[in-house]
Amino acid sequence: MNFVLIPAFALLAMTAPVHAQTSAATAPVISDGKLFAEFGGREGLVRIVDDLFVYVDADTRINTFFDPTKRDHTKAMLVEQFCQVLGGGCTYSGKDMALAHKDLGIQTRDFNALVEDLQKAMDNNKVPFSAQNRLLAALAPQHRDMTPAH
Amino acid sequence: MSRFFRSGALALSLILTGAAGAASAQSVLGYGSGKLLLTGGVSQVEGQAGGGLTPWAVIGGYESDDQIGGNIYATDVNTTDFDVRSSGALVGFYNRVELSYSRQSFNTEDVGAALNLGKGFTINQDTVGVKVRLFGDAVLDQDHWWPQVSVGAQFKKNDKGWLVTALGARRAKDTDYYVSATKLYLAHGVLLNATVRQTRANQYGILGFGGIDDKRHTQFEGSVAYLINRKLAIGAEVRTKPDNLAVAKEGAAIDAFVAYAPTKNISITVAYADLGNIVTRRQTGLYASLQVGF
DSSP states (O other): OHHHHHHHHHHHHHHSSBOSOOOSSOOOOBOOHHHHHHTTHHHHHHHHHHHHHHHHHHOTTTGGGSOGGGHHHHHHHHHHHHHHHTTSSOOOOSOOHHHHHTTSOOOHHHHHHHHHHHHHHHHHTTOOHHHHHHHHHHHGGGHHHHOTTO | OHHHHHHHHHHHHHHHHHHHHHHHHHHHSOBOOOSOTTTTOEEOTTSSEESSSSBOSSOSSSOOTTOEEEEEEEEEEEESSOEEEEEEEEEEETTTEEEEEEEEEEEOHHHHHHTTSOTTOEEEEEEEEEEEEEEOOTTTOTTOOSOEEEEEEEEEEESOHHHHHHTTOSBSEEEEEEEEEEEEEGGGTEEEEEEEEEEOBSGGGTTOBOOSSOSOEEEEEEEEEEEEETTEEEEEEEEOOOOOOSSSOOOOEEEEEEEEEEETTEEEEEEEEEEEEETTEEEEEEEEEEEEEO
C-alpha cells in the first residue's frame, strides 16, 4: 500500500512552484510574475510588515524577542526577504537566518505565533489566501534555522 | 428532531466543561497553543486526532514541541437505521505522543426491536488510543516531500460480548494497529493523509472482533482536505474495513466534510457520511462533531 502512496506525495511535492534549494540565508525564490503583485508589490510588503509589527508588539508570546531599537532595520530586512522570495527582484542583504536567531531561544511555538501575526497582517492587506500560503510554504522551512534546539 | 436537541445539550455541556478545563489546564499544565489553526486535525470516531473517520499522523491539541495540549469532543452520526455517538478526550505531549480515550455508542433504534433486543438497544465500546510521531512535520517541513509519519494503536473493549459472539465474532476486546502518513502541501492548500491499519474489528469493533477468520486484516484509510481559508477546510475520506462476519455484509465507509474553526479552541465538523452496509442495509446520514481544545 505504501508503494502507491509515496509516489502520490512525491508527485505533489514536485509540482510545487518552489524550485531553488533552501539555504540558511534565504528561502527559495518563487518564479511567478503574478505573486508579487498579489502582495501589492514592494509598497504592499512595507504595509504588511508595518501591520505585522503592530500585531507582534501586542503579542505577549513573542514581543520580547524583538529589539525596539533595531525596529526599522528588522522591518527593512523582512520586506527585502519577502520581496526576494516573491520574485520581486530584491536581494536579501541581511544576516544568515540561523546566525541572526542564534541564542534567542526561539521555540517552534514562537515561530508559529509569528506566522499567525503575519497571517493577520496579510489578511488586513487583502492578500488572497492562496498567495499567503505560497509565501508561508517558502518561509516555513526556516523554522529549523530559527529554532536550532529542535 | 429530538436527537438534535440531545446532541445540542451534550455539546453545550461539553463546551462548558471545556471552558472550565481550559482555565484550569492553563494554570496547572505547561499548556500550549503553539500550533497553527486546524493543523491538529479534528477528532476521529475512535477519539484520535485525524479526520472524522481516520486517524492522521498529527498529534492532537494545539501544543508545540515543549508543551502539552488537549481537547474533548462529541460526535453524532445519524444514519438510515441507527444513531452512533462518540465522545472522548485526548492529550498531546510535546507534539510527540498522543493519548486518548473515547466511548462509541451504537443505538440500534427500531432495528433493536425487530431483533428482539429492544428498541434503542445500545452497544458501547471504549477505546484507549496511543499515537507516537516517528518523524517529519506535516506543516512546517514544506521543503521536504516526505510526510509526517506516526504509528498508533487503539485498544478497544465492547460491552456486549454475549451479543457479538452470538453474531459470530470471536472476541469482544482487541487492538488495532496502524501507520499514518500526513502531509500539508501548503502552497496548494491541500492536505493528504494515508493510514494503513491492521484490524480484526467488525464495524469498528461495535460488532466485535474476528469472525469467519481470526486474522488481522490490512485496511486502507485515506483523507484529502482543501483549505478554503484559515478557518475553513473541506474534504473527503474513505475507510475500508474487513468483511468478516457471516451474518451481515460490511463495506467501506466514506464521507465528505466541512470543518470550521471559529477560534483556536473550537472546531465544528459537519459531514455527509456513507458508512456502507451495517447489519440491515447501507447507512447514510449526517455526521456532526464539536471539539473544544486547550
